[in-house]
Amino acid sequence: MADLSAVEICAGAGGQSLGLELAGFDHxxxxxxDENAVNTLRENRDWDVRQGDVADKSIWKPNEYHGIDLFAGGVPCPPFSIAGKQIGATDERDLFAWAVETAGEMKPRALLLENVRGLSMPRFSAYRQYVKDRLRDFGYWSDWQVLHANDYGVPQLRPRFVLVAMRHEDAQWFEWPQETPTGDTVGTALHEMMAADGWLGADAWVEKANAIAPTIVGGSKKHGGADLGPTRAKAAWRKLGVDALGVADAPPNASHPVTFLPKLTTDMVARLQGWGREPEYEWDFTGRKTTKYRQIGNAFPPPVARAIGTSIANALNRKGKPKELADVENEVMHDRLYLALKNAPIALTEKELVKLSGEKMDSLAFERRMAMLARDFMIDEEDQLGGRAYRLVGFKGFTGQEDHERHARFAEMRARIS
Structure with a gap:
């Protein structure tokens, strides 16, 4: 029986939900x-599932869950995706900073947010610093890690950037989950499913599909039917003996030649995401083939969510050995130039900011860094005798403001957001 409680936002079709449940959290x-994902959640669990914009307080009221054990979510990844434009804070889908502010309102014992690896890149160093500083303001220790699904029993690369935050008294007990690399390949994971309808080429196919899968890409409503990713990913799938130009309705059968290049079914894709490998990972997906594929492909693999959820649960239940408080409070600085801007009481020149930051950079590097900062932050510039001076005015992102332009863009794009 679960002995801890969780609130989950942007729950998708339940990858993180199932993993957290198996780790001991009750929703x-x-x-x-997304309506299809909501239907899937309701099909599998008798939880209180709400459909709508998580930032809309007519859908749910965060203050009603004050002090919950865990506030978790897989907030939208397009604002940070390497495959996208990396708009960040000005993307109407960005809910990362909003989730942090909501955690400050709810005061959960722990916060778990996962996103794409792009958020770990230098482009978003100031954004990460902003998040870490806000969590510190709210009284939380926090840390980020890139976790790869194949290190937690899932036969797929799938790197995810994971943020965990906790109150200091709980953080002393937190340890990132130990890696348990998968022994499966695409072939061994899917052999039984490929052979299910009598395809005589299944054994030979397993020998070719002898590596873990590339990252599965679920896509969005902006795109057409289901396929397994961009051009480079399709080439990687082909080397594994998989036709990535779509998703099949059924596995190959006895009428297909031994040399046939099969497509994956949605059940196969789910298996490569960690569903169905054991009875406790069984999950039913609702909707037509393309909507099922998107639900599966956009999910956080349940075994990875279970691993990180177990680490959080162990900390909240005081299992293991606590660390020294000084080790817990060790601070990582993600962007020293942003910190120099943030901490400056007045507008400072390039020379002053570079000196205050302690970083070494020439004027060209400084201009590039400032242009990058200006994508997520409001920066005033003024001419002084010593040169142009800069002052940080605010954060551009949505943190819950009722008059933020995000609402208008979100309403305009609502039918295409998934």
Whole structure:
């Protein structure tokens, strides 16, 4: 029986939900925008599942869950995706900073947010610093790690950037989960499914599909039917003996030649995401083939969510050995130039900011860094006798403001957001 409670936002079709449940968390509420994913959640669990924009307080009220054990979510990844434009804070889908502010309102014992690896890149160093500083303001220790699904029993690369935050008294007990690399390949994971309808080429196919899968890409409503990713990913799939130009309705059968290049079914894709490998990972997906594929492909693999959820649960239940408080409070600085801007009481020149930051950079590097900062932050510039001076005015992102332009863009794009 679960002895801890969780609120989950942007729950999707339940990858993180199932993993957290297996780690010992019972869902007080799950909130998701996409109707198909909501239907899947309701099909599998008798939870309080709400459909709609998580930032809309008519859908749910965060203050009603004050002090919950865990506030978790897989907030939208397009604002940070390497495959996208990396708009960040000005993307109407960005909910990362909003989730942090909401955690400050709810005061959960722990916060778990996962996103794409792009958020770990230098482009978003100031954004990460902003998040870490806000969590510190709210009284939380926090840390980020890139976790790879194949290190936690899933036969797929799938790197995810994971943020965990906790109150200091709980953080002393937290340890990132130990890696348990998968022994499966695409072939060994899917052999039985490929052979299910009598295809005589299944054994030979397993020998070719002898590596873990590339990252599965679920896509969005902006795109057409389901396929397994961009051009480079399709080439990687072909080397594994998989036709990535779509998703099949059924596995190959006895009428297909031994040399046939099969497509994956949605059940196969789910298996490569960690569903169905054991009875406790069984999950039913609702909707037509393309909507099922998107739900599966956009999910956080349940075994990875279970691993990080177990680490959080162990900390909250005081299992293991606590660290020294000084080790817990060790601070990582993600962007020293941003910190120099943030901490400056007045507008400072390039020379002053570079000196205050302690970084070494020439004027060209400084201009590039300032241009990058200006994508997520409001920066005033003024001419002084010593040269142009800069002052940080604010954060451009949505943190819950009722008059933020995000609402208008979100309403305009609502039918295409998934």
């Amino acid at each position: 007080a509420i799950a909130v998701e925008l």
